[in-house]
Amino acid sequence: MNIVKTLAVAAGLATALSSAAFAQSLEGKVIGFSQIGSESGWRAAETAVTRQEAEARGVDLRFADAQQKQENQIKAIRGFIAQGVDGILVAPVVATGWEDVLTEAQEAEIPVVLLDRGVDAPEDLYLTSVASDQVEEGRVAGEWLVDNVGDDECRVVELQGTVGSTPAINRKAGFEEAIAGHDNITIVRSQTGDFTRAKGKEVMEGFLKAENGGADICALYAHNDDMAVGAIQAIKDAGLQPGEDIKVVSIDAVPDIFSAIAAGEANATVELTPNMAGPAFDALAAYMADGTEPEKFIITESKLYTAEDDPQGEYDRRKDLGY
Numbered sequence: 624m625n626i627v628k629t630l631a632v633a634a635g636l637a638t639a640l641s642s643a644a645f646a647q648s649l650e651g652k653v654i655g656f657s658q659i660g661s662e663s664g665w666r667a668a669e670t671a672v673t674r675q676e677a678e679a680r681g682v683d684l685r686f687a688d689a690q691q692k693q694e695n696q697i698k699a700i701r702g703f704i705a706q707g708v709d710g711i712l713v714a715p716v717v718a719t720g721w722e723d724v725l726t727e728a729q730e731a732e733i734p735v736v737l738l739d740r741g742v743d744a745p746e747d748l749y750l751t752s753v754a755s756d757q758v759e760e761g762r763v764a765g766e767w768l769v770d771n772v773g774d775d776e777c778r779v780v781e782l783q784g785t786v787g788s789t790p791a792i793n794r795k796a797g798f799e800e801a802i803a804g805h806d807n808i809t810i811v812r813s814q815t816g817d818f819t820r821a822k823g824k825e826v827m828e829g830f831l832k833a834e835n836g837g838a839d840i841c842a843l844y845a846h847n848d849d850m851a852v853g854a855i856q857a858i859k860d861a862g863l864q865p866g867e868d869i870k871v872v873s874i875d876a877v878p879d880i881f882s883a884i885a886a887g888e889a890n891a892t893v894e895l896t897p898n899m900a901g902p903a904f905d906a907l908a909a910y911m912a913d914g915t916e917p918e919k920f921i922i923t924e925s926k927l928y929t930a931e932d933d934p935q936g937e938y939d940r941r942k943d944l945g946y
């Protein structure tokens with residue numbers, strides 16, 4: 624090929640690439656985001672990352688904080704539909720009760736992407752769901768405990784997430800699956816702490832009182848780190864050493880749990896990335912460009928961290944990321 628032809632091919636390729644890039648862009652698109660609230664450090668980070676991802680892509684993000692109430696989410700989604708937004712992100716507080724509003728969005732031809740939690744609704748009502756494998760998260764936490772108690776008897780107390788939310792349902796199921804067949808490990812108390820630090824502390828205080836001041840508890844399994852951090856305070860207030868007298872395993876990998884692990888007050892956490900918006904915006908961009916249907920479930924990684932994984936370094940790396 625001569626030089627002129629080579630340049631022409633290169634220029635053609637560049638034009639094709641830049642128009643493809645343009646076609647895949649969300650520049651100027653209006654996206655509504657119905658966020659659950661700010662119940663946890665992880666949630667705050669997800670909100671911060673979503674805002675950053677939107678800004679980097681030139682998206683006009685319309686943000687609605689539902690204060691942990693499904694009725695507020697449904698109202699916000701109806702508002703987005705009325706505004707004629709180009710797409711909707713929703714982190715659904717609970718699993719049930721979404722069919723009507725999702726059908727309304729579908730009838731208005733507005734693609735909806737679920738973030739970090741699932742819904743009990745027909746899959747064709749949303750474009751994709753970006754979330755972790757929450758059963759796997761529970762399984763990873765349970766396997767850590769199985770590996771760390773050996774044959775000793777271990778009475779576990781469990782702090783569940785928000786009642787009716789998919790992470791509460793699935794993290795419980797995964798943990799139970801992991802300890803099944805290990806008759807020395809039993810969940811003796813299980814109650815919701817609603818994914819908040821304050822509730823985690825309050826419920827743990829009750830567990831400690833009911834279990835011989837904590838002497839009969841071998842481990843705490845919390846469905847998120849914030850509840851674990853609250854419970855750690857309750858364990859300390861009861862005169863026990865969290866991480867030693869009572870093992871602590873939880874989920875999210877927020878900076879405060881790494882501080883606790885570094886101080887020997889917690890033992891393990893399973894990471895949940897706060898970057899759900901990146902894959903969600905990619906899916907929306909491709910769909911809006913040429914109708915590309917993404918995978919129905921985009922699954923993020925669930926990695927275990929313990930004291931062997933440089934907890935102080937992990938704290939330092941995460942502390943300014945919006946948690």
Ligand code: AHR
Pocket residue numbers: 662663664665666739740790818846847848849874875895
């Ligand atoms: O849906 C994800 C869960 O919601 C996080 O684990 C928890 O911290 C949050 O509130």
